[in-house]
Amino acid sequence: MNLAIVGLGSMGKNHYRVLKRMDNVTVTALCDIQKNEDFYEPFYTDLDTMLKNEPIDALIIAVPTFLHKEIALKAIEYGKDVFIEKPAASTIEDAYEILHAANQKGVKSCVGHVERFNPAITHLKNELKNKIIYTIEITRIGPFPPRISDVGVLTDLAVHDIDLIRFITGKDILQTSIYKSRKIHNHHEDNAVLSLLLEDEIVANITTNWLTPFKRRKVEVACKEVYYEADLIGQTLHAYSDFQTDNSYRTRDIHIKKDEPLYKELEAFIHYLQSGDRGNLASIEDSIETLRITQAK
Structure with missing residues (x-):
């Protein structure tokens, strides 16, 4: 299973560390606005270029929340499955837009409630x-x-x-x-x-x-x-x-x-990609419900 990570801040590096321990996963490429460390994998500063050039099955999206919608929609446009760190987006409206795009394109999606x-x-x-x-x-x-x-x-x-x-x-x-x-x-x-x-x-x-x-x-x-x-x-x-x-x-x-919760969560994500069984992974709909409460007037 070929995964790429977008966003190599604190959470993105955690995903990278855990994925590198997993036997059935290859970290195919990495993407961020700048390269602050040396990585073995191909590193991109442009998402479109990475999506066009690399054999990617799914993206881990670990960028700041206000960028979730932009990155997720671009990945979905390319037909890639997505794991979006919580919350799904900055607003309920943006989360619904991601959900609609994923459903229309038929890609698998989940939100990282570790x-x-x-x-x-x-x-x-x-x-x-x-x-x-x-x-x-x-x-x-x-x-x-x-x-x-x-x-x-x-x-x-x-x-x-x-x-x-x-x-x-x-x-x-x-x-x-x-x-x-x-x-x-x-x-x-x-x-x-x-x-x-x-x-x-x-x-x-x-x-x-x-x-x-x-x-x-x-x-x-x-x-x-x-x-x-x-x-x-x-x-x-x-x-x-x-x-x-x-x-x-x-x-x-x-x-x-x-055990490490992130390892168990990423195991569940890989299983979801392979079998279609979401298990205990949070959905975009779940994230929308949390956003509905935190953004209640």
Whole structure:
């Protein structure tokens, strides 16, 4: 399977590193506006030239969000399958345009919501089968990343967790309240709290910011008979149950085999290209739903 990567920033380099470890994949070419490092593969600064000259089955699009539409439409025009890093585009309208073009051309497409492939989330989703969920609390905080200049925390961080809430519950989000502020970022919000109401009266809350000196990625789920706590960085999952009137309870540490989420996601993408089975990959439609919430007035 011949893949090319467009955008060799932080995320693009991660894709490059992981793809080079995979046996059934060849990184055919790379493309960015300038070459800052030496690569073994042919390097292009013009996308059209790369698409015309190289035998490419699919593109990994890891450019800044505002360029997603332009790059994706060009790849689709050439009949290439696309993996677009989250979110699908800067606006709902642009995402719909990409979706329509992909459907018209008959190419495969997905959006890179890598947390779906975090082993802690995989096990949590399995644990939640047939459980009655009451509440979900997600914390995603950390220091400000200087590389992010085109979007705020809602588009860069909160989209992860909006997607995770829909993914692990299988429920639609019915109502949303968003509270946000800008403290240190020059143009966009860097501090936000989202309160969500899902089907079956599930209540969810997301806290996210770029104001904290340390990273924290936690998902907590309260169910009828058990409480789960997942650490997405440490890839751990704990379950608390058998609550007693004397405030005692039973703790269960759920065994998780640690793995790299991006590797599992790209494995799923290759399988999708070969079989047509999307599996747990996020679709452009999924990304549109997250954008609908973050861009709600």
